[in-house]
Amino acid sequence: MSTEAIAAEKPKRNYNALFGLTLLALLVLLWVILSVATQSFASGNNISNLLRQGSMIAILAVGQTFVIITGGIDLSVGAVVGFATVIAAMLINAGVPVFLAILITLLVGVAIGLFHGFGIVKMGLPPFIITLATLTSLRGIGLLMTNGNSISINNDAFQEFSRSSFVGVPNLFWMVILVGIPAYIFLHHSRWGRYLFSVGSNAEASRLSGVNVQRTIYMAYTLSGLCAAFVGVLLASRIGIGNPTQAEGWELQAIASSVIGGTSLFGAVGSVHGPLLGAFILATINNGANLLNVNAFWQRIITGVLIIVIVYFDGLRRRGK
Amino acid sequence: MTSTAQELHPAPTLEPGRTILELKGLEKRYPGTHALKPVNLAFKSGEIHAIVGENGAGKSTLIKLLTGVMPRTSGDVIWEGKPEALATPHEAMALGINAVHQEVVLCRHLTVAANMFLGEENSRYGILQQRAMVKDAQKIIDDLGFDLPAHVVLGDLTIGQQQLIAAARATVRGTKFLIFDEPTAYLTRKEADQLFKLIRRLKGEGVTIIYISHRMEEVFELADRVSVLRDGTLVGTRNIAETNDAELVKMMINRSIEQVYHKEHFTPGAMIVEAKNLSGKGFENVSLSVRAGEIVGLYGLIGAGRSEFVTTLYGRHRKSAGQILWEGKPVQVNSEHDAIRLGMALAPESRRDQGLCLNLPVGLNLNLPIYKRISSNMLISGAKEKAEADRQIAGLRIKTPTRSALASSLSGGNQQKIVIGKWLAHGAKLFIFDEPTVGVDVGTKAEIYRLFGALLSKGAGIILISSYLPEVYELADTLHVFRRGKLVATHGFRTANHEDILTQALAEKQEKLGGQK
Numbered sequence A: 001m002s003t004e005a006i007a008a009e010k011p012k013r014n015y016n017a018l019f020g021l022t023l024l025a026l027l028v029l030l031w032v033i034l035s036v037a038t039q040s041f042a043s044g045n046n047i048s049n050l051l052r053q054g055s056m057i058a059i060l061a062v063g064q065t066f067v068i069i070t071g072g073i074d075l076s077v078g079a080v081v082g083f084a085t086v087i088a089a090m091l092i093n094a095g096v097p098v099f100l101a102i103l104i105t106l107l108v109g110v111a112i113g114l115f116h117g118f119g120i121v122k123m124g125l126p127p128f129i130i131t132l133a134t135l136t137s138l139r140g141i142g143l144l145m146t147n148g149n150s151i152s153i154n155n156d157a158f159q160e161f162s163r164s165s166f167v168g169v170p171n172l173f174w175m176v177i178l179v180g181i182p183a184y185i186f187l188h189h190s191r192w193g194r195y196l197f198s199v200g201s202n203a204e205a206s207r208l209s210g211v212n213v214q215r216t217i218y219m220a221y222t223l224s225g226l227c228a229a230f231v232g233v234l235l236a237s238r239i240g241i242g243n244p245t246q247a248e249g250w251e252l253q254a255i256a257s258s259v260i261g262g263t264s265l266f267g268a269v270g271s272v273h274g275p276l277l278g279a280f281i282l283a284t285i286n287n288g289a290n291l292l293n294v295n296a297f298w299q300r301i302i303t304g305v306l307i308i309v310i311v312y313f314d315g316l317r318r319r320g321k
Numbered sequence B: 001m002t003s004t005a006q007e008l009h010p011a012p013t014l015e016p017g018r019t020i021l022e023l024k025g026l027e028k029r030y031p032g033t034h035a036l037k038p039v040n041l042a043f044k045s046g047e048i049h050a051i052v053g054e055n056g057a058g059k060s061t062l063i064k065l066l067t068g069v070m071p072r073t074s075g076d077v078i079w080e081g082k083p084e085a086l087a088t089p090h091e092a093m094a095l096g097i098n099a100v101h102q103e104v105v106l107c108r109h110l111t112v113a114a115n116m117f118l119g120e121e122n123s124r125y126g127i128l129q130q131r132a133m134v135k136d137a138q139k140i141i142d143d144l145g146f147d148l149p150a151h152v153v154l155g156d157l158t159i160g161q162q163q164l165i166a167a168a169r170a171t172v173r174g175t176k177f178l179i180f181d182e183p184t185a186y187l188t189r190k191e192a193d194q195l196f197k198l199i200r201r202l203k204g205e206g207v208t209i210i211y212i213s214h215r216m217e218e219v220f221e222l223a224d225r226v227s228v229l230r231d232g233t234l235v236g237t238r239n240i241a242e243t244n245d246a247e248l249v250k251m252m253i254n255r256s257i258e259q260v261y262h263k264e265h266f267t268p269g270a271m272i273v274e275a276k277n278l279s280g281k282g283f284e285n286v287s288l289s290v291r292a293g294e295i296v297g298l299y300g301l302i303g304a305g306r307s308e309f310v311t312t313l314y315g316r317h318r319k320s321a322g323q324i325l326w327e328g329k330p331v332q333v334n335s336e337h338d339a340i341r342l343g344m345a346l347a348p349e350s351r352r353d354q355g356l357c358l359n360l361p362v363g364l365n366l367n368l369p370i371y372k373r374i375s376s377n378m379l380i381s382g383a384k385e386k387a388e389a390d391r392q393i394a395g396l397r398i399k400t401p402t403r404s405a406l407a408s409s410l411s412g413g414n415q416q417k418i419v420i421g422k423w424l425a426h427g428a429k430l431f432i433f434d435e436p437t438v439g440v441d442v443g444t445k446a447e448i449y450r451l452f453g454a455l456l457s458k459g460a461g462i463i464l465i466s467s468y469l470p471e472v473y474e475l476a477d478t479l480h481v482f483r484r485g486k487l488v489a490t491h492g493f494r495t496a497n498h499e500d501i502l503t504q505a506l507a508e509k510q511e512k513l514g515g516q517k
């Protein structure tokens, strides 16, 4: 037997880490190039700005990744972000203590996630469909609630949060760390994280092993909803308004970040650090393109090409191993 | 939870011979199929109880009911004197019942260790103890004498090795009652021997075992008693010492078979294909040829490079060196499409991954290679489509309610018949069958071998890959032995004996193992 196993014994447990390092190298390379090519890129102001831009997509991408690992997809996250800004704004303006307002907004995200789980597990709907349905209807509900207007939030402390920094790093970026570390431990070091992978790899095998497949699916979508609602709170703080049409297309950016970060849309492959890096690579490209005065239309094209190139090379390496 | 899964289940302490599990009127209906008619059967503690029967007889269904994978329609299951619901796999596992299912159902993306403990992870404060689990898994594997690493990703192992892992895994969970559903289907003799050793050892420890197989010699080698299922009905139970091959076959199929290995000899005709010093991923410098009217057998261990060789021939993988001659002329086979156009047909080894569209109807699966022939212009002829499918279903006795049932609802052996059947109507010149009779019952085996004869008589040539020595031995006109990617020996029809062939297939490995230990 040993001979047959030799091919398998080549260590590639570090594949994840290696891929992460490659992405990190890409990110650093982009930063170096941009610092040389433009004067304003390396300024403290711009870097903070970039970190703020990337942070929210990064958090969305983490939740999205949990879902994609199970072999699903969550198209609703952009709409949930917009909806959450409305909920947060309304609650705060109604005089609810900020802490409580945030908690309730997060619970709304959880509820939306549970609803997705219900649709998939109990009603047998494909994830694409149920989350697409939420995407359109949440925007509608939000517009109904606000009569199509933006609600400006009259609480300065709430808005101050997203603008200030702690030890020189924008608070929004600290939020990425706040989400990222528990998410990493959850995904790679807890049994629930393990079940996300096992369900994505082979749901039947998982069930036969005594894994509660349904609960695992509920969990993935709930976490994604929770991340999205959290981002909604951050966005409300950043722009100071509640508006259901905010965060248009963010679901696609989150999926793109996740995929650039090495997540397989077929499920069972993914990490936490990958999507985080992916989100900041995308943010850097946008930021750099702005500074270089590249046409905004080109930015979209570049992003598309980048997705193809990175995923292609990742696939090559995986196959070639 | 800080203990390992092994410690979770205490060792069984049952006196042997007592009834441990009793089925009373156990019954299962699927929509359109009465898979198991009320069955009464008692299993004695510590026995190895074989269950045999035709494809679709209801063997796997019985197992699924016992392990909580499927709910039963009616009847009772009495476990150690108490009726049990057995509604979920978890419940069965808690009682100490577990099965190695017919198809290896594990997670290809996870490591061996993660698979071993899936659902029973060792974690402290919610954090997985990964290193400890790899160590424990390795210990279990080593204890069983399987020379396999625990830290690798499961998908990197061969199907046979995965099967061994599935067995090792089951021993952790099924500490009182273990079921093996055709465990040797994808195993080579050597791996099978390791498995048998494991099964005997478990029996020694007082574990009750159900063993399902289509290979009679295994049943006689292992079992204490044997039960026969036919069409969902229990036909009878025998003590192994008081029965024989012929009686069991007769009970199974209600008629007797004179000769399973039906072999017709034809004078070899024109050369169909010739591989000259062909190398590629997994094999090197292989030269062999196939003539019209000839069966060329490839024997070796799983992983010896036989499947890689034929898939390269078939254009699935790139060759790295050498030449392919088709009817005497050098050809480039760059894709499966090229191969099919030349006149090759390949029935692959892994039916779930390569051979079947599981969630499509049986008829569509059967017709997939011949849609060109049964359509005019762009349109499929509905009548021809139906006729072809029905002809195959009848010809191979595929047990399905209709041609529009989904392939996934068929029993394992019947799925295999589709994999084979879909190429029979294709009219190719060279047929490559990779493990064609895995999980197929005796009656159908005889039928498939007869069809081989029919193909040969029409001037086709066959490459037959099998890890089951008797099959290639009795059927191949030319028998090539592969070992670690090389063609190491060639024999004519029945010119070598089993022992020599086995040694040729294993030799180097044994030296290597011997050197290590």
Ligand SMILES: Nc1ncnc2c1ncn2[C@@H]1O[C@H](COP(=O)(O)OP(=O)(O)OP(=O)(O)O)[C@@H](O)[C@H]1O
Pocket: B030, B031, B033, B034, B035, B053, B054, B055, B056, B057, B058, B059, B060, B061, B062, B102, B399, B400, B408, B409, B410, B411, B412, B413, B414, B439, B441
């Ligand atoms: N999920 C299902 N839905 C509908 N019918 C099914 C399903 N599973 C099995 N069957 C049918 O039940 C019958 C018994 O199947 P089972 O898998 O128990 O056979 P088996 O004895 O294990 O055969 P094999 O030797 O081929 O594995 C078959 O006719 C099969 O088509």
Ligand SMILES: [Mg+2]
Pocket: B059, B060, B061, B102, B181, B411, B412, B413
């Ligand atoms: Mg079966």
